[in-house]
Amino acid sequence: MSCSRRKFLKSTLSGTLAASVPVSALKILSPSESKAATTGTENTRWGFLIDTKKCVGCGMCVKACKNENAVPYDAPVTRTWVERYVVTRDGRTHIDSPNGARDGFTSQKILDQEIRPEEINKTFFVPKLCNQCENPACVQVCPVGATYQTGDGVVLIDRTWCIGCGYCIMACPYGVRFFHPVFKVADKCTFCYHRISKGLPTACVQACPFGARKIGNLMDPDDPVTKIITTERVAVLKDEYGTKPQAFYIGLDMNVR
Amino acid sequence: MVHGAEWTQKTLFVYPNEFIYWSIQIVMYPYMTGLVAGAFVLSSLYHVFGQKDLKEMARFSLVFSLCLLPVAMMPLLLHLQQPFRGINVMFTPHFTSAIAAFGIVFSTYAAIVATEIWFVYRVFFVEQVHALKGKEGFADNFKRILYLVLSLGAFDLSEEAAAKDKRAITIMASIGVPVAGFLHGYAGFIFGSVKANALWMSPLMPVIFIMSAVVSGIALCMLTYIIIMEWKKFKAILARGRGDERVKVIRGVEMEVMSTTSRYLMMFLVAAISLELLDLIFRGYTQMKSWDILRSVMFEEDFVKIFVLQYGLGNLVPFILLLIPGTTIKRLVIALLLVLYGVFMMRWNVVIGGQAFSLSFEGFMHYHLPVIPHNLETFKEGVAGALMVVATPFILFWGINKILPSLTVKEG
Numbered sequence: 220m221s222c223s224r225r226k227f228l229k230s231t232l233s234g235t236l237a238a239s240v241p242v243s244a245l246k247i248l249s250p251s252e253s254k255a256a257t258t259g260t261e262n263t264r265w266g267f268l269i270d271t272k273k274c275v276g277c278g279m280c281v282k283a284c285k286n287e288n289a290v291p292y293d294a295p296v297t298r299t300w301v302e303r304y305v306v307t308r309d310g311r312t313h314i315d316s317p318n319g320a321r322d323g324f325t326s327q328k329i330l331d332q333e334i335r336p337e338e339i340n341k342t343f344f345v346p347k348l349c350n351q352c353e354n355p356a357c358v359q360v361c362p363v364g365a366t367y368q369t370g371d372g373v374v375l376i377d378r379t380w381c382i383g384c385g386y387c388i389m390a391c392p393y394g395v396r397f398f399h400p401v402f403k404v405a406d407k408c409t410f411c412y413h414r415i416s417k418g419l420p421t422a423c424v425q426a427c428p429f430g431a432r433k434i435g436n437l438m439d440p441d442d443p444v445t446k447i448i449t450t451e452r453v454a455v456l457k458d459e460y461g462t463k464p465q466a467f468y469i470g471l472d473m474n475v476r
Numbered sequence: 477m478v479h480g481a482e483w484t485q486k487t488l489f490v491y492p493n494e495f496i497y498w499s500i501q502i503v504m505y506p507y508m509t510g511l512v513a514g515a516f517v518l519s520s521l522y523h524v525f526g527q528k529d530l531k532e533m534a535r536f537s538l539v540f541s542l543c544l545l546p547v548a549m550m551p552l553l554l555h556l557q558q559p560f561r562g563i564n565v566m567f568t569p570h571f572t573s574a575i576a577a578f579g580i581v582f583s584t585y586a587a588i589v590a591t592e593i594w595f596v597y598r599v600f601f602v603e604q605v606h607a608l609k610g611k612e613g614f615a616d617n618f619k620r621i622l623y624l625v626l627s628l629g630a631f632d633l634s635e636e637a638a639a640k641d642k643r644a645i646t647i648m649a650s651i652g653v654p655v656a657g658f659l660h661g662y663a664g665f666i667f668g669s670v671k672a673n674a675l676w677m678s679p680l681m682p683v684i685f686i687m688s689a690v691v692s693g694i695a696l697c698m699l700t701y702i703i704i705m706e707w708k709k710f711k712a713i714l715a716r717g718r719g720d721e722r723v724k725v726i727r728g729v730e731m732e733v734m735s736t737t738s739r740y741l742m743m744f745l746v747a748a749i750s751l752e753l754l755d756l757i758f759r760g761y762t763q764m765k766s767w768d769i770l771r772s773v774m775f776e777e778d779f780v781k782i783f784v785l786q787y788g789l790g791n792l793v794p795f796i797l798l799l800i801p802g803t804t805i806k807r808l809v810i811a812l813l814l815v816l817y818g819v820f821m822m823r824w825n826v827v828i829g830g831q832a833f834s835l836s837f838e839g840f841m842h843y844h845l846p847v848i849p850h851n852l853e854t855f856k857e858g859v860a861g862a863l864m865v866v867a868t869p870f871i872l873f874w875g876i877n878k879i880l881p882s883l884t885v886k887e888g
Contacts, residue, residue: 362573382562383556400478460671476489
């Protein structure tokens with residue numbers, strides 16, 4: 220074999236470069252990524268409005284969501300849930316959400332603790348769901364781009380591309396993400412994207428008997444939801460993380476976690 | 477069954493979807509990556525910084541870091557819910573994600589290690605090709621062809637060529653040190669950049685990870701070196717008797733290498749502990765909103781794991797053992813095992829401890845490591861899976877060392 224080291228290195232380098240040219244021209248997009256990239260929805264930005272003063276913790280929203288989005292009914296994970304807060308006279312906050320409040324709150328006991336009515340200062344319910352953040356930490360950390368943001372601001376997950384590493388679950392400050400027990404990929408609330416993109420309300424909004432949940436287009440100044448958000452005092456959860464949540468709360472208490 | 481429900485036990489208020497999602501394999505991942513980086517740094521102390529006293533150790537730790545390489549990504553694959561899609565990271569790397577950098581950094585590092593090893597062993601390959609020429613038999617023929625391929629056609633054995641090899645080794649090792657540091661530092665970055673987690677969120681995380689990586693890498697190389705040398709000594713005693721000259725030579729070499737390497741080990745150990753304590757003190761002093769829950773995890777829930785097992789048994793005891801003058805091999809082995817255990821506990825306390833409290837700061841989650849597997853998940857993310865990861869580099873070393881002998885002791 221007559222091959223000097225210099226010649227060998229030279230041909231290896233040029234071979235590698237030549238091989239990398241056609242490869243670098245490729246960009247593999249998963250179907251939903253390419254769809255999201257080509258769908259123009261500049262006039263829409265979905266936002267959610269939750270009125271904690273109206274919520275009674277009946278759990279109809281949780282049930283409706285599980286049915287609508289095929290999240291196994293008995294699995295201890297859920298795309299939306301309701302928390303019960305009981306603040307007692309001693310200043311302590313007692314919180315629970317049995318089964319995500321799927322069956323409502325049927326017991327006076329909170330985390331196996333009986334609280335006498337005369338001890339209670341205030342009590343209220345807080346529904347939770349994905350905040351569809353403007354600056355979503357989950358999208359930032361997904362190593363394969365399987366979780367992505369659509370043009371109208373909704374964060375979705377491509378079930379065919381997710382590798383199931385759980386980094387997005389760790390990155391979400393709101394704890395809304397989980398592993399789907401059937402598909403074995405990350406899952407979370409999608410604002411019922413399949414419904415809202417057809418002009419229908421989300422399953423939870425439709426199921427709420429008290430109008431505690433509402434969804435609207437934040438880009439439309441005449442939208443009733445937008446009107447409330449822009450003219451009344453609303454708050455978001457865990458603002459300190461800088462994710463800019465798009466789920467707004469009316470009457471949010473300082474004890475809410 | 478929901479992923480994580482099998483080993484998570486919740487107390488007080490925890491959000492419904494919260495479980496311990498990152499389990500033992502994510503403890504193993506930075507642990508094994510750390511061993512890779514540490515072993516490489518140890519070999520570079522000789523190749524780059526000219527620490528002549530580490531010559532014996534350098535070649536061995538370099539080959540050992542090659543054996544550890546494939547194992548660094550094994551825990552990740554075992555942890556994925558969709559392991560067959562792991563390759564998607566290479567197809568659609570998402571550059572805002574710290575994990576996506578893994579493929580790139582890891583491949584770069586693997587290429588550097590492989591190249592350095594090739595330059596270290598090139599002369600040996602060519603010598604083997606010449607030595608095995610004309611020999612009959614399948615095994616010898618196979619070996620000759622293997623070395624022929626490995627030599628990549630570079631047969632020049634002149635002094636000039638050997639000097640060039642040496643220069644190339646130094647260059648590769650010098651590039652390798654920052655890349656090894658980066659490989660592990662970014663493993664720390666994966667955790668440190670998770671702003672949602674109060675325990676992980678710290679810019680010190682990558683540095684802490686690098687320091688403890690070097691500590692664990694050096695400790696493992698020393699331990700493996702001792703085991704192999706003891707085995708050689710034992711074989712020599714069996715063959716020639718206890719008083720033989722060769723036994724003394726092996727013992728001498730072993731002790732000399734060990735006492736110098738343990739000095740480096742202590743140095744990095746001090747740096748690692750100082751950084752971890754700094755992080756802890758800083759959190760306590762600044763008392764952010766999360767401090768209440770962190771304090772209850774550190775000083776109540778996980779007190780034994782953090783202060784007794786990690787800092788006490790894993791750091792303080794081996795440090796004292798190494799500090800006492802007149803080191804013996806037996807004492808060294810105990811100290812090294814404790815150091816390795818301490819680093820493992822540090823990974824455990826970071827990964828599992830970080831998930832021990834709810835994002836609501838109102839409740840706790842306890843992790844019960846699955847010991848006896850009863851399905852694929854409890855196998856992968858249980859004791860069995862972890863043991864499989866630990867055993868792999870040694871099996872690889874056994875095979876690779878046959879082709880790249882890294883522990884040749886000159887005949888006495």
